[in-house]
Amino acid sequence: MMSHPIYNFCAGPSVMPPEVIAQAAQSLKHYHDGLGIIEISHRSPEFMQIIAESKADLTQLLNIPEGYQIIFMQGGATGQFSAIPMNLLGEAKGADYIQTGVWSEKAVEEAALYCDVNVAANTKGNRYTTVPHQASWQLRDDAAYLHYTPNETIHGVEFTWVPKVDVPLVADMSSNILSQPINVSDYALIYAGVQKNIGPAGLAVVIVREDIIKPSRHPIPTIWNYRKMIAEDSCCNTPAVFSWYVSSLMFKWVLAQGGLKAMAKRNKTKADLLYAAIDATDFYHNPVEAHSRSRMNIPFTLADPKLDAEFLKKAQAQGLYNLAGHRSVGGMRASLYNAMPIEGAQALVDFMKEFERAYG
Ligand SMILES: Cc1ncc(COP(=O)(O)O)c(C=O)c1O
Structure with a gap:
């Protein structure tokens, strides 16, 4: 021992x-009517309540304004590397990316499968030890959005400021979401794999300003389609119910702290x-x-x-x-x-x- x-x-x-682990363990055995949390339908009133409360609590925590939608999607943050270009490109040919570590590098590689990626700044040359000043960025005129990673988990590099750009700003907050207050309206889309500051792996949280979702030139698979996911309250198919449930406990824990x-x-x-x-x-x-x-x-x-x-x-x-x-x-x-x-x-x-x- x-x-x-x-x-x-x-x-x-x-x-x-x-406290969250203890509550989750208890709910695995018994959540409602003698059944554990992973045994009840995601369409049941009990799970509907978890969905509603998780969205309300996250909205309160981040002070999410009108016009934004919260989506819980499977596929972690890596799924979003693809979902973002699929849903935001519209008629545009490409997007700007700021590369400050391995995770933004992976986001670039994945987006390049869908569009013409302009890496507007890249700190690989100094082994990802800095955040590049915005004045040095080579932005393109016709970008559909600008993607950056406010906190690079592997290299330990974090932006202390929010980029100011004329196009929708997309942020991978996988490793710093809920770590400090932010102004959600500075961003058009925030996403995070939940397995660091929120809950068990298996989910990504996406907070998106609805007006930036563009009709796509190509079909988007249902599970990556923001519009369909919003219309079905993130339940186009069976969601990652346990991960979502524990995330909802975590939102309450952060509020209680x-x-x-x-x-x-x-x-x-x-x-x-x-x-x-x-x-x-x-x-x-x-x-x-x-x-x-x-x-x-x-x-x-x-x-x-x-x-x-x-x-x-x-x-x-x-x-x-x-x-x-x-x-x-x-x-x-x-x-x-x-x-x-x-x-x-x-x-x-x-x-x-x-x-x-x-x-x-
Ligand atoms: C900043 C960042 N983005 C993306 C990812 C990839 O997340 P996932 O494993 O959920 O796809 C990670 C994983 O550690 C990360 O730290």
Whole structure:
């Protein structure tokens, strides 16, 4: 039996609040009339209520204005890499993309299957360690939309500002949705795979301003068709009911914590703790330019990479799980999503200091 609490720093699927897990476990056994949540129809009044409440709670959390629709779709965020060009291109030939990490790179590759993609800025040359100034972007005149990734989960690069463009702004918020208040009307479309800050994998949340959905020159499969999904309240087919249910619990949890302002405060405290520990020594290093550092995903390296395995082993023994960096970049990465308590970030910082004392 481990004597330490477990803190899970996984980038996704990731830590969930214990209260949400307990409620979900209970509902698996019994949700209504002796049946578990995964045993009832998605057309039942009980699931209809989950749908209605999840939309109402998300609307309240993000203060979503009139004119926007919320869609819950399967296929994660990667499904949206295709759904976005399918639904937004209309008669346009192409779109602008800002490439600041592996996820926006994948979004570019997928969109290129459907249209002429203009990569208006690309920071691959500096190993994805910065956010490019908007003045340097090479935007095209006839773009249907501009796509960017406000937080790059692998490289730990986050925009602290919202681009101002004349075309609909599309944001992949998979790894920073609900982490701080935003002004939804700055965006035409926000999407996120839920498995980081919201719930179990299997769903994407799409918040879309309805007027930007364009009639397509090509047929759109029903499950990727925003208009059909909106008309059927995201139930053109059987939705990912468990994932959706747990997401609805998570929305209520965030509201109960004080909403996005409270999340932002906690997230800043956690990130500040960890960056201060990294910056205080040459033993650890974060490569990201100071003004582009992510509050959610913090990659760092050890001065001697030969110590990586030992660091991970000792961390795990102290209940600090899933700190290995993404396989494409190596080193370490700590993901500090909403459900990570401040105590978790503190425990990591304490361990890092202890490890440095022993091996530095
Ligand atoms: C920013 C970002 N976009 C897209 C994805 C892909 O999400 P999914 O696995 O749900 O397709 C991820 C996954 O980690 C991500 O972090």
